[in-house]
Amino acid sequence: MARFVLLLAACCSLFSATVVAYPPAKQFALAHLQEQVKLDGNLDEHVWENATQIAVNTQNEPLERAASPVNTTAYLFDDGQFLYLGIDAKDPNPEAIRGALRDRDELWQDDNVGIIIDSLNDERNAFEFFVNAYGAQGDILATDFDTWVEDPSWDAIWYSAAQIHSDGYVVEMKIPLTVLNLPKTNEPITWGISIARNYPRDVFYRLSNVGFDLDIKCSFCQFDKLTGLANRTEHRDVLFTPHISASRHDSKEHVPGDWQSGDVDVEVGADLRWRINDETLLNATVNPDFSQVEADAVQLDVNTNFxxxxxxxxxxxxxxxxxxxxxxxxxxxxxxxxxxDYGVKVTGxxxxxxxxxxxxxxxxxxxxxxxxxxxxxxxxxxxxxxxxxxxxxxxxxxxxxxxxxxxxxxxxxxxxxxxxxxxxxxxxxxxxxxxxxxxxxxxxxxxxxxxxxxxxxxxxxxxxALERTKRDYNxxxxxxxxxxxxxxxxxxxxKADFREYVLGGGQTWYGDDGASITKWQYDLEWDKSFDLDGDLLEQEFEGYLYAEGPLVSTYELGMWHSEELYYGEYFIQNNGYVQFSIRPHQDLTYVLYADYGSRIDYSNARLGEGADIENSLSWDVNQHLQLKVNYNYSELDVDEQSVYRAQQWDLRLYYKFNIRSMLKVIWQFEDIDRNQQAYLYSQVHKRNRDFGSQVVYSYKMNPQSVFYLGYSDSGYQDDSLDELQRTERTFFTKISYAWQL
Structure with a gap:
């Protein structure tokens, strides 16, 4: 460790501690108005003419701080209880607008607009609210302590509408001020804000009212400032959500065999969300229904040791x-x-x-x-x-x-x-x-x-960790x-019982306006780890080349070389990989990852050769119907003898009747064919098949007021069975309703 600390200290000669003068932010005053707005995707009410107007005319990707290819204007005001935001997103070719009716937080590759609010003006925390051209919502809790980190799993209750017009689309939002973590004061409040528009065409344009300097690591510190809300009204922020669920779980005592019907299990519980004051939030749950209503994305758990x-x-x-x-x-x-059975949480x-x-x-x-x-x-x-x-x-x-x-x-x-x-x-x-x-x-x-x-x-x-992040290198x-x-x-x-050293860096170049390759970079990394007795565990060199091009495509070509200790023996592994994504049509996205090379057979502690392939396809058949397909394949050979062949399917079909109502069908299947003669230390089944399916209808008034009705099952097949057998099945329903008190 001492040598590495000395190396870090030497690197610090490149890193000088200074107080940074960030580019001056534009200042805006938030209009306070008391007129009503109908959320319908039209900015035809008189109140919008008196709202604060902000131009969203700066391109940050693919070009840095360049002119926007389209015109976007945002209008903002508050009435003491809500923040209102209208965004007029002009488009010279509305037929090319990308998107569909989607579930929450599934809109990020669509045409969408939104606002990012640093409500405490601390340049470290922010709330994001986005809507696509069809009215689907997305919200994010973001932090910028050392780099911008987003958590899309956060959900708030807010209101929006969108409509496509002959010259683009319009989004209207109504955000309760109680959703935001506002400081307690009767004086005007200053926020950091960024109005954002994502405009995917042949390349993916990211537009904002802010022109970000990529040589400055923080982003929230570059936001424009919005001042107002001196007239906000006190409002008790209590959200009480009782819920009731019923389910019946059936299983088989013997496989194959007859179903053993389970009892109907009825559960009643409640969640409480109470903003005690402007700074502190209390969450409590009693008898929570923590059953997931969508299966996890599948991961191949074969030849893994962690x-x-x-x-x-x-x-x-x-x-x-x-x-x-x-x-x-x-x-x-x-x-x-x-x-x-219970949980209590206080944050602030x-x-x-x-x-x-x-x-x-x-x-x-x-x-x-x-x-x-x-x-x-x-x-x-x-x-x-x-x-x-x-x-x-x-x-x-x-x-x-x-x-x-x-x-x-x-x-x-x-x-x-x-x-x-x-x-x-x-x-x-x-x-x-x-x-x-x-x-x-x-x-x-x-x-x-x-x-x-x-x-x-x-x-x-x-x-x-010591890191330098610049526009052109890291x-x-x-x-x-x-x-x-x-x-x-x-x-x-x-992982435990180790010490690890890592050194890495890379460079980035940017294409000119209209270039077919808009960005390309390379990155190299070396890492070395030892156990705490000083014996080498692993030494690895890896690097990749990356580029972004037309049809919203990305290309990555990489390799790694490692020497790894496993059960007392060192194994040298050499691998190469390619990763590729493309959007050949506005409704179709394809992603491929493939690697090949030498790797450890962890079940038998020896070196083999293998390959992994991961494919994913997302197709918006129309604005109501969406298909997602994931297919994974893995193989391993030792001395030209197969150890295993594994494949995995994950198919998901979503049909949105409207923005609130959806039918979801999921089918998952895994098939691992093992060569029993190739397993030296354990007995394994040659045939290892698992499957599961799920059908769920959902109606969501908001993230907490929901109705679910569904069915799921699972099963398997091994060497003792002649065919796939269902072994578990569940029927379930749930109703919850959020009371804003």
């Missing part, structure tokens, strides 16, 4: 999730809480202080046991109580420091993690990030016996060390 990661989708954990985010280590991974921000706490029980807890050769996901015997607390203090122009404490306890088991992390902005382009944490674990006697771990475990984790250096007995049981830490 646990897979799945995104969070449950509403209670999503609201305010960014307040728990740490910049170097994922100390709180909410999907570790599987089956809670006051000035430079951000705080968040969460407490929830779990009747089905699991633990990720990490190592430097792989990880295992195992169940705990006792119910547990989970608690997490997070505090962050922001200072300077882009710097901040945070503290996190997590506690999981049940029976004679507990896991506690205490951590410190932060960002120090050296100047407009350079930053230093760090994370330090300590974990202490007491394992139950039965857990020790079953999984051969020590009764008491403790260890620390260290993560350091440089980075990283160091990470995780002790053997370090376990963050409420987080996602699949």
């Amino acid at each position: 646990s897979l990661y799945y995104a969070e989708k449950r509403p209670f954990f999503l609201d305010g999730s960014s307040y728990f985010r740490t910049n170097q280590q994922e100390l709180f991974y909410s999907r570790t809480i599987a089956e809670p 921000k006051q000035g430079a202080h951000t705080y968040a706490t969460l407490v929830a029980d779990d009747a089905n807890p699991s633990v990720l046991l990490p190592g430097n050769q792989g990880s295992s996901l195992v169940q705990l015997q006792d119910d547990v109580t989970n608690a997490v607390a997070r505090y962050r203090y922001d200072w300077g122009q882009r710097s901040g420091v945070g503290m996190t404490l997590t506690q999981r306890q049940g029976g004679d088991y507990h896991n506690t993690v205490a951590a410190l992390d932060g960002t120090y902005a050296l100047n407009a382009s350079d930053s230093f990030n760090y994370g330090l944490s300590y974990a202490d674990t007491d394992n139950s006697a039965l857990f020790v016996e079953n999984w051969d771990v020590a009764a008491d475990q403790s260890g620390k984790a260290i993560s350091l 440089l980075r250096g990283e160091y990470q060390q995780i002790d053997e007995d370090y376990r963050a049981d409420m987080g996602y830490q699949p």
Whole structure:
């Protein structure tokens, strides 16, 4: 570590700490008007003539701070309770407008417009509200501590309408001021704002009222400023959402065999969202219905030695999730809480202080046991109580420091993690990030016996990163060390007992106006890791070439070379890959990833040759019907003998009757054909097939007022079965309604 720290210190001679004078922001005064607006996608009411007008005339992609190819004008005002926004998006060829009726947060590749609001003017947090030309909504909780990070899983209740006209399209929005984290004051409030338009044609244009300087790492610090809201009215912000669900789960005791019908299970619960004051938000849930109404995207779990990661989708954990985010280590991974009966969460921000706490029980807890050769996901015997607390203090122009404490306890088991992390902005382009944490674990006697771990475990984790991000190039250096007995049981830490060094960087070039290639770059990276006894675990060199071209296409060609230790032997692996995406038609998008080369056969601890192919196709058949197809393929050979052939399908069909009503059909299938003679240390089935299907009708008045009616099933086939057999099936319905009090 000492040598690497010296290398980082030498690199710091390139990084000077200075106070940055950002480009002056344009200033706007928000109009306060009391007239009514009908949300219909027409700006024909008289009130819009008196609204604050902002021109969206700057192109930021593909050209930096260039003239916009189309005209866009935004109109804004408030009435004390709502922010109103109208956007007139002109288009010389309305027939080319891309989009359809979509589910929430599925509009990002469409023609869409929106507003990004830094409501605290702290240049670190923002709310995003977007609408496509057909009225589909998308909302995002964004942070800009060291780089722009977006969380589209956040959902708010707001109102919008859109309509396509002969000269483009118009969007109207009505956003409750209670949705925004506003400072408590009777004085005028200043926001940072960016009005944005995404205009996908032969290339993908990103337009704004702000011209972003790419040599400045932060984006929110470059927003224009909007001042007003001195006349906003006090409004109690309480959202109470009772829900009732009913389901019946059937299974088979013997396969093949007859169905065993389960009982109808009726559950009643409620969620509460209460903004205690302008700075603090309380979320609570009792008997939550955390069943997912859409299956996770499939991932091939074959020839892998570390646990897979799945995104969070449950509403209670999503609201305010960014307040728990740490910049170097994922100390709180909410999907570790599987089956809670209750949950309470408090999040907020006051000035430079951000705080968040969460407490929830779990009747089905699991633990990720990490190592430097792989990880295992195992169940705990006792119910547990989970608690997490997070505090962050922001200072300077882009710097901040945070503290996190997590506690999981049940029976004679507990896991506690205490951590410190932060960002120090050296100047407009350079930053230093760090994370330090300590974990202490007491394992139950039965857990020790079953999984051969020590009764008491403790260890620390260290993560350091120095990065320069410029318009034309980037440089980075990283160091990470995780002790053997370090376990963050409420987080996602699949690897332990290692120290790793990373150095990397690359360059970027931009095409001129009208060029067929609008952007191209290369990136190179070297990393080396050791176990804590000093033995080499892995050394890897990797690099890629990347370009963006016509038909919204991207091209990436890369390779990596590694020397990796696995079960006492070093294996040299050489691999190449290609990644390609294109939009040959305004309603069709295709993405391909393929790699080939030598790789470790982790089941048998030897070197083989393999290939992976991932395909995805998205087709808007019309504005109501959408088809998504994902197909993955993987193969591995050793000494010209097949070890396995695996393929996986994920088909999703969506039919939107209107912006609220949708029918969803999902079918998933996995087929792994294993060569039993090629498995040296374990007995495996030659035939391994799994499938699942789901049909769901949904009606959504808003993200919390919903009705679901659905059916799902799953099954398998192995060597003991002559055909695929369904083994599980579920019928379910759910109704919830959000009461704004």
